[in-house]
Amino acid sequence: MSPDRAKPSLVVISGPTGSGKTTIAKRLVTELPRAVFSVSHTTRQPRPGEKDGKDYHFITEDAFRKMVDAGEFLEWAAVHGQLYGTHRSEWEKAAAAGLDLILDIDVQGGAQVLASDPSAVLIFILPPSFEEMLSRVTKRRGEKHFDLERRLRTALDELDFAGGYHYNVKNGELRLAVEEVKEILGTAGKKCSPLEEERNELKRKIENWLREKDVQS
Numbered sequence: 452m453s454p455d456r457a458k459p460s461l462v463v464i465s466g467p468t469g470s471g472k473t474t475i476a477k478r479l480v481t482e483l484p485r486a487v488f489s490v491s492h493t494t495r496q497p498r499p500g501e502k503d504g505k506d507y508h509f510i511t512e513d514a515f516r517k518m519v520d521a522g523e524f525l526e527w528a529a530v531h532g533q534l535y536g537t538h539r540s541e542w543e544k545a546a547a548a549g550l551d552l553i554l555d556i557d558v559q560g561g562a563q564v565l566a567s568d569p570s571a572v573l574i575f576i577l578p579p580s581f582e583e584m585l586s587r588v589t590k591r592r593g594e595k596h597f598d599l600e601r602r603l604r605t606a607l608d609e610l611d612f613a614g615g616y617h618y619n620v621k622n623g624e625l626r627l628a629v630e631e632v633k634e635i636l637g638t639a640g641k642k643c644s645p646l647e648e649e650r651n652e653l654k655r656k657i658e659n660w661l662r663e664k665d666v667q668s
């Protein structure tokens with residue numbers, strides 16, 4: 452894949468819970484002069500510290516469905532029981548300003564973006580290990596145990612999609628992962644390891660964890 456880097460690109464950043472993909476996406480927009488963050492619409496409630504219009508546009512399900520019917524979303528999906536979508540205007544504004552648009556979205560959305568624009572760049576972020584992934588998620592404020600189990604089940608599905616992404620990047624040390632993504636966007640041609648073994652190992656550990664959990668309950 453060799454997108455024309457003179458043109459602004461849609462850059463999709465996806466990854467399972469605890470991969471640090473949102474942190475990477477937000478770092479990219481502060482460090483790259485020609486990139487902006489795509490603020491999604493969602494029906495979920497804001498978490499403490501989140502600002503409407505900055506982290507998300509928080510809307511009702513009714514309003515969301517009307518926007519879907521009007522064809523206003525570039526992509527949208529149900530994730531963890533809530534609706535999320537990228538409004539077309541995010542990309543229109545970025546492209547008009549000659550800026551890359553960084554989308555922190557799930558794998559269902561990533562597939563839709565690629566279908567609508569084959570020059571989109573899809574990057575999948577992996578946590579360095581299952582143990583680290585678990586530790587990052589459980590440290591998150593307000594994360595209930597129920598959510599953890601659901602997020603891990605979603606992670607299994609997401610890992611299945613990762614092979615279809617253009618690049619896989621392991622986020623062990625944040626600074627290095629951000630540099631690797633910047634290098635991908637700068638050169639858009641560097642061949643990254645598909646990290647298939649790492650993904651399979653992660654899936655195996657998540658499955659074991661969920662199996663043990665089922666036995667206990």
Ligand code: 5GP
Binds near residue numbers: 530
């Ligand atoms: P959270 O609620 O934790 O912020 O996000 C939950 C999931 O929804 C994450 O995987 C996030 O990347 C994804 N997400 C956020 N915005 C969008 C969007 O506009 N479209 C899609 N398809 N997924 C999104």
